[in-house]
Amino acid sequence: MRGQDVFLDGIKMTYPNGFTAVHETDLTINAGEFFSILGPSGCGKTTILRMISGFLDPTAGAISIGGVRMNGIGPNNRPTALIFQNLALFPLMPVWENVAFGLEARGVPKAKRRKRAEELLELVALYGQADKMPTELSGGQRQRVAVARALAVEPAVLLLDEPLSALDLKLRQHMRAELKEIQRKTSVTFIYITHDQGEALAMSDRVAVMNEGRIEQVASADDIYNRPQTAFTATFVGEQNVFTGKVTSAVGNEVAVETGQGTLYGVNRNDLAVGDEALVMVRPERIGLLNGEAGDPEKMAKLNTLSARLQRRDLEGALINLYLTAGENDIHVNMHNTGDDAPFSDEIKLAFRHRDTVIMRPGSIARDRA
């Protein structure tokens, strides 16, 4: 098995009812890459997947896999295999026939099919389950049968449509590692669709964040989380405390924004100029309590500070969540549980570094995250 690259050239999908699910999109997915498309439901990610697999034909643009143009070629003739959200195993066939179905469709003799099915079941750690019916397996096992079934046709590209969403949290985390491992062993190109940022960040070599039919940003997981380029990416992946304001100075990479909480300094992500409307964002885990630094002017020069009123303190095991208000802003702070369970005072001085503060052009903000 060898992965192949996927190249989307200006593809666009408008449904007959006039709804444009995917606006003109260019995307290159490298051969053998674990690539995720992350976005809220209805953002067009499944449409892209169905166009790559061949169930939908794009209204415009071209799709090529391994350099071969795929437009007009049906799903049964593409070097892709799709794993459905609900897995869509054939319930009336035993596991091995499920796995070998693609081979059966290609006319491979039975003995050979059986042998190949058992090899694949071994690959997904299901050896000896060949003659069971899918209903006799657990959720995670069924998941692996679906992977084996898709791999049986030796696809160059494996497409996964939120296949873990039906599993419970523990199993999901376990399956992430297994999928990643299978991808490494087979070096097939994985294109993984999800609305779960944890899955996307944990498994992927690269992630594309999508919103409303457009790709917002394509980057490595680290870049997506630490260096988001758009307001949507910043707020959809992970959590952000958001302040609005106007740019008052822009020196090099650093800008100052006048907000309701005073002037906040941060990194200029979108080349904002003085006078521009701006969003100031900082992640809950990057905010700390101001204590020792207060007297050190050198350190203070690199910090934004503000005072807030504590509304609620939630203990979450390793983490402590503080919910505060500062003026009209709600602020969420996320701290390590250091074992010091002394109560917080009502008025708290918060501080966060300039380099952890992101200044961005206003754009759509992800509100209802999954």
Place this chain on the structure above:
Amino acid sequence: MEALVRSYGKGLTAVFAGLVALWIILMIVVPQVTMIDRAFTYQDRGGETAMLAIEIDRAYTKRFQLEQQVQRAQNAADAEPGASAPSVSAPSATPSIGAPAATTPSAGGLPQPSAGGAANQEIDVEALEAEIATLTAKIEELESQEDLSSGEAGMKATYSLKNFTTMSGIHFQIFVMTLLYAFCVTILSFLICYPVAFVIATTTNRNRLALMMLGLVIPYAINELLRIFSWIMILEKNGILNTFLNFIGIIDIDAGEGIRFVASNGAVFTVMVYAYVLFMVFPIYNTIDTLDKNQIEAARDLGASAWKIHTRVVIPHAKPGIAVGSIMTFMLSAGSIAVPEIVGRGLHPDWFSQLIYRRFFEADSWNQGSAYSLALLIACIVFIFATMAIFKVGIRDIAK
């Protein structure tokens, strides 16, 4: 039962149970037991007593006909007093001429239309009444003879298999052919209905689905006989189909080239498939509708051809529906009487149901009729179990 008592109370539950028991006894047990009893009761119809019985029956029939004639003549006489409308007497008498009792003197005396009027009628009535009196006397005599003879050599009603074993070769052939034809109709229905059911079940457009459903159901709002007759309109020698063929120049009706579509296996099968299509479509539709459509897409994605998708994914899932549809279509077509009667016109080989009808009401042999019905019933039950075994579905799957 406990659940019923809890939700409806003891009184109402007792009423339900009573009604169900009554229904089972009256509508199922009693008729079936009677039929089985008759089927295994053999009556020797060749003996002297049997001949007597037939003669008595005939005398009764004749007397009944005469009595009706008398009544009709009297009614006519009452209707117009005097000799003012002589023509009316003729129509009132004509039906009797067509009746089997044509040799009776009354029939000979009647055909003088518009001649005698009321006076003539009175004579006729007298003659008829005299005739009736003689018949009544004859019946009494015959019946007393029957009472005497039934003592020793009477109609021996004995239990035996003779009603079955005396089935003639031709009847048996019709029996076998009927089952075969019903099987053909079932296969044809399946071939037509499966694609229809699949298309309906996989339609995502709601409006189109509603339209297709309507298209299927509306014909069933029309009486079955009307549906059959509409096919006659199409298939008749001067019917729509031949007219169309004439129009496009394939045949020339005026030159007598009209094709005889009716009274052929093809016509009977076509009409029957049309008559029972719904019983095949809906069970299959119901099962395909429950199939996860992703399975079809998954199979396609794995490279399966349309044939493979249907044989490996859709049909195995739809098996209970196909079994139910086949059973219903088979039973209905094996027992169908209107279609072969109307479309077959006696030119098409008989169906067994027609034979049963004639055993009962024309040969007047209820015992043999029952035996024939029982044979058909058993054949159908065997078909049900065979179908269930072939499709590997249990009663529970079918109940779904």
